[in-house]
Amino acid sequence: MTTILDGKALAAKTDENTKIEIQDLADRGIIPGLVVILVGHDEASQLYVRNKDKRARKMGIHSVVRNLPETITEEELIQIIHSYNADPTINAILVQLPLPAHINEFHVTTAIAPQKDADGFHPVNLGKLxxxxxxxxxIACTPAGIMKFFKAYHISLDGKKAVxxxxxxxxxxxxAALLVNANATVTxxxxxxxxxxxxxxxxDILVVAVGVAHFIKAVDVKNGAVVIDVGMDRDAQHKLVGDVDFDEVKNKAAYITPVPRGVGPMTISMLMAQTVSLTKWSSEQNG
Amino acid sequence: MTTILDGKALAAKTDENTKIEIQDLADRGIIPGLVVILVGHDEASQLYVRNKDKRARKMGIHSVVRNLPETITEEELIQIIHSYNADPTINAILVQLPLPAHINEFHVTTAIAPQKDADGFHPVNLGKLxxxxxxxxxIACTPAGIMKFFKAYHISLDGKKAVxxxxxxxxxxxxAALLVNANATVTxxxxxxxxxxxxxxxxDILVVAVGVAHFIKAVDVKNGAVVIDVGMDRDAQHKLVGDVDFDEVKNKAAYITPVPRGVGPMTISMLMAQTVSLTKWSSEQNG
Incomplete structure (x- = not known):
């Protein structure tokens, strides 16, 4: 028997908890603020940003989408990040990746104040992890969301072989860091x-994030494995598929995430939850 | 044929290069400063600190050993670290581990200014790695020293299985991070x-750091493997031995580090080299 890990349902449940926290903050006069910075007009990125913005607004988060031209310089982008670092209405800053080739991703990631780092990509946050x-x-939203699947479905990690x-x-x-911290043996x-x-x-636990449609086939998977598919790829028919050949692998795995409605919805939910957490942490430090 | 990786010889060679850099700095009127902070009187720690101090002095580094009582509070220790953070004669700060149980290692590690972090344990430095x-x-001196072995002995890591x-x-x-960065498949x-x-x-590459004498036996090792032994253990006769049963494993491995005269001397050499690097980096930023 294979269990399909239902990302949409888990995301809805996660959002319910986040909404309660947003209400608690509202009772104290605090509205969490999230800015998503989008450079250029990559189509996929625009779609992701729109989805994030929609979800944030729906949940009562003060959501700002900052569209910047493809031609912006690294220095200008970093200046804008600094202004959000100093903006008290903004608690969480996300720069949508990828960035144009003339902008150094690492410089941008490290310009975000660690206490407003919605994606957890700042080296000091990664180091703490x-x-x-x-x-x-x-913590980076995609792996944080994957950990929620393990918890929600009572999948034990201790001593398991994770790849x-x-x-x-x-x-x-x-x-990999989250799995090591959970006592898995990680490759x-x-x-x-x-x-x-x-x-x-x-x-025992297989997480695939390579960006190649149907990269993992049934033959590559252990019987009874837990298979987590981070891919958001297009097949020859331009249909959204994952890095895992779901139809093949689902008969062999004990648990598997589908694409869509798997890891994707949870990533956005974790961004919302993290925005609220960053807001709470900053209010605790200020008050 | 087994090659014994000669830590003493490689350390001597590394020190020669470091001395040239120290001379270059001296020509510009700069003397690298290293403080090693030792809390309490653990015997092994005292020995390590003495060795570090001796090597630093011999090489022309301004070496300070700060002995603090076992009873010092975490706050007092952190105050002392802050004073070295602000001290222009000190370029590198090392707090000898382990610390007494009442002091939180993470709080102490994060109190050291990242640009004076001799051990590379600050989360922001770890995150950059x-x-x-x-x-x-x-970068943490022991793994940095191990990477020098691979380089000196032309041991390729790309695509290799490292555990x-x-x-x-x-x-x-x-x-693990250094090996991933070098394109090994790391468990x-x-x-x-x-x-x-x-x-x-x-x-293919086995690095053992568990702190148990002769934990790894010949049966645990692949024929022709590269075996790196980080252990500094005592056997039943109180003799210094490694985590690897050297006499057994040396016949099976292609390359192996002995204990002593393996990883240990290189760790101290890397501390010296890193003290000099931190000094150079800070002089570049100030000048």
Whole structure:
């Protein structure tokens, strides 16, 4: 029997909790503020930003979308980030990735004040995650959402073999850290990995974030594995699919996330929750 | 044929390079300053601190050893760290671990100014290592020294299976990050790992940092593996030995570090090199 991990339902449940926290803050006269900065007009990015904005507004978050031209310089972008760092109505800052090639992603990530770092990409926040000291520390939303699946579906991680395919700052690296902190034995695989299929076949927990449609097939997966698909790819028919061949793999896995309605909705929910957490933490420090 | 990785020789060579840099700085009127803070009177720690001090003085580094009583409070210790953060004659601060139980290691680590962080344990430095942006970033000395072995002995890491046993902030976690950055496929194993021997038997590169004498036996090691032993343990006869049973494993490994004269001397050399690097970086930013 395979359990399909229902991202839409879990996101709705997560949002309910977040709404209660937003109401608590409202009772104290505090409205969480989120700014999403979008440089250029990448279509996929525009869609993501729109979805984030819509969800935030619906939940009672003060949501700002700042559209900036493709031609903006790194210095100008960083100046704008600094202005939001200083803006008391903004508690969470997210710069939508990818950025145009002339802008250094690392410089931008490190310009965001760590206490307003909605994505948890600032090195000091990542470092705290690595050493498992995450009190009042934002964590990258996609892996944080994946951890919620494990919790909601009572999937134990302690002593399990976990394989994370992909080593991005956005998913792979923080995911590996969260799994190590949860006492899994973690392997980080990537484009230089040899005999990848042998590795993934041994995984009790398999997280795939490579950005290639149907990269993982049934043959690559252990019977009874937990398979988490972070991909948002297009197949030959331009249909949205994941990095995992869902139709094949679902018969072999014990748990699997679909695409869509899997990891994606939870990522946005975690962004909302994190915006509220950042707001609470800052109000605790100020008050 | 097994190659014994000669830590004493590599440390001497590393020190020669560091001395040239110290001379260059001296020509500009700059003397690198290192303070090592020791709380209490743990015997092993006292020995390590003495060795560090001796090496630093011999190389022309301004070396300060600050002995503090076991009873010092966390607040007092942090005040002292802040005074060194502000002291222009000090470029590198190291707090010898472990600390007494009443002092929070994380609070102390984060009190050190990142630009004077001799051990690279501050979360912002660890975070930069994780995202592979290590320009002007100190890195934990033990794993940094291990990387020097790989380089000196032309041991390729790209696409290799590396297993790191131990997940400390001091060794395991930064070691894993360095290996991922070098394109190895990295598994982090630890006390919760099941069937550890099966894992280590698959490792092309095996780094062991568990603190248990002769924990790894020949049966746990792949033929032709590179075996790095971070242990500094005492056997039943109180003799200094490693986490790896050297006499057994040396016949199976292609490369192996002995204990003593393996990883240990390189760790101190990297501390010296890092003290000089921190001094150079700060002089570049000030001048």
């Amino acid at each position: 690595i050493v498992n000291r995450t009190e009042q520390t934002p 994370v395919v992909g080593r991005s700052t956005i998913v792979g690296k923080p995911m 980080i695989a990537h484009s230089h990995t040899k005999k990848l299929s042998e590795l993934t076949q041994e995984a | 994780i995202v592979n942006r290590t320009e002007q970033t100190p 790191v046993v131990g997940r400390s902030t001091i060794v395991g976690k930064p070691m 982090i194993a630890h006390s919760h790992t099941k069937k550890l021997s099966e894992l280590t038997q698959e490792a």
